[in-house]
Amino acid sequence: MSVLPILGGPPVSRVFHGERVLTGDELAAEARHAARLLPRGSRIALTGDDALARLCWFLGADLAGSAALLVEPSWADRERRAVLADARPDASVEVRRLAGSARPVEPVGDESTPFYLPTTSGSSGRPRVLIRSRGSWLRSFALLDLGLRADDRVLVPGPLTSSLFLFGALHALHAGAEVQLLDRWSAAEAARACRTATVVHLVPAMLSALLSAVERDPALRAACRLRTVVCAGSRVDPALAERLASLLPGCALVEYYGSAEQSLVAVRTGGALRPVVEVRIDDTGTLWARSDLGVDGHLVDGRVVPPEERDGWTTVGDRGVLHPDGTLEVLGRPASAIDSGAKIVGAEEVEAALRGVDGVLDVLVSATPHPRFGALVTALVEALPGEPPALAALRARAREALEPGKRPHRWLVTERLPRTASGKPARALVAEHLREGTLDAVEMS
Incomplete structure (x- = not known):
């Protein structure tokens, strides 16, 4: 079985996507096929909206030592042109389903090799193209301990063009858990998927909509197998947390705070949010983090611009409070x-x-x-x-x-x-x- 570098070894679990199921061997075989079709050590733009095909091609690009940009279909033409102008990909590929290949492929590069070109979300302006090494996410995986088991199935209910959902999928495969993919967010589809999924990654707004869908259907509520909800993207307010606890007693809520630029910064597993890297708050109330999990910089006209930092400290502009007991409160951006x-x-x-x-x-x-x-x-x-x-x-x-x-x-x-x-x-x-x-x-x- 092939080693896939960003997973830290061979995939051992199944991936579910609609009616299609790939075993770990089949996933590795499709990644090998994709790797042979791509130039090595390059930058690749991957288009198309089939989640499983995206995953296979992304893993194939990583196997070939190439950094992949997952193009978001909903980008306006202006955004798409700007992103591609900054990324300057060596090739653009419309992803498709592939036949698996038994021929071995030698992995290219090491943990310092760029493997991913994430973009900022665009919630506050034009997306910016970042560049990230394999090692930054492998180290991040180790800091988000969800206690995943081989019999867990992790639901990833949003597009892999979002680093939040891509991280959830790769984190699960790295841990040896099964993955269930949806092409796009639908509260109704996610609620039905929770009849087999035990863990889900989402943002608080999605959690609220998911709970509404489960509340409206007693049969779905009775069949729901969720034992862990993983939330990121913004703070889960207490009323939403209480609603989850009331509707699905015993289902754990795990929150993590981070960003596309910094990766993981703090985790909450019951109690308060606690930093997993060095954190400080400056005199203006701005939150800074220092770790080896962050991006290598961002791309402008194909050129790598190093991250803005002060002695290794970086910020995305969020405000915060670091309490005397070491817990962290994130207040959002000005x-x-x-x-x-x-x-x-x-x-x-x-x-x-x-x-x-x-x-x-x-x-x-x-x-x-x-x-x-x-x-x-x-x-x-x-x-x-x-x-x-x-x-x-x-x-x-x-x-x-x-x-x-x-x-x-x-x-x-x-x-x-x-x-x-x-x-x-x-x-x-x-x-x-x-x-x-x-x-x-x-x-x-």
Whole structure:
């Protein structure tokens, strides 16, 4: 059986994708076939939306010592052109299913070899192309201990173009667990997949939608096998954690904080968030991390620009608090703050307060420009078609949980929040639509 470098050995577990199932041997064979079709030691752009084909080609590129860029189908033409101009791939491949190959392939490179060209999520602007070594993720795998067993099946319910979901899939295969892939996020499909999956990776908004789907169907709730939910991307508010514990007693919640640039920074397994690398908070409240898990830099016109750092310390701009007991609290980025009537409002705080209201699948708080106040705090609520939450209930929760200056002055409802590939609400896009008056949403009354 072939060694696949980013897995640290040969794959031993099955991968499920719709009706298709690959054993570890078959996965390695398809990766070998892909590796023979790719130039060695190069940069490869992989297009297409078949999750299993993407995984096989990605593993094949790594086997060939090539760094892979997974092109996101939802990128606008402008974004796609900009990303490819920065990545300057040596080849672009439309992924397809392959016949396996029995011929051996000698792995190229070592832990310092670039294997992945992740992009920033685009939630706050144009995606940026990063460059990452194998070793950075292999070391990250070791720091996220989920206690995975060979009989676990890990559900990866979002596109592998998101580093969050790609990390979840490779982490599971590295640990010897089975993987179940969905091409794209669907709360209904994810709920059905939880009849066989024991672990799932997602962002808090997806967890909320998944729980809603399970709540509506007693049969799915009874059949749900989840024992661990792994959340990243943003903080899980207490109301959502309590909802999970009530609906699925005994299901553990594991949160981790990190970024595409820094990889893993802190993990919460019950109790509080605890750093797994060196962390400090500067005089401005900005959170910095230092480790050997981060990217090697980012690409501009094909040239590697080293990461911005101070004696090895890097930041993505998040604010935080490091408590005397060593626990970490992440407060989010100033970019999500709203200046309304000389009051600075943190969007994440308002969102956390509103997510527990009945009928709310998710909520994004942004700003509507206003000539007198500068901006109106605006809540964009995601709800099921024809089942919006009561505006009175939303206002009551805001009065209960938020001081007056932080309460939304404008309430909108939509059936689908604009999202990034990772499933996080697309803040920059919503803010742009609010500025231009083009948001696809209905005023609540």
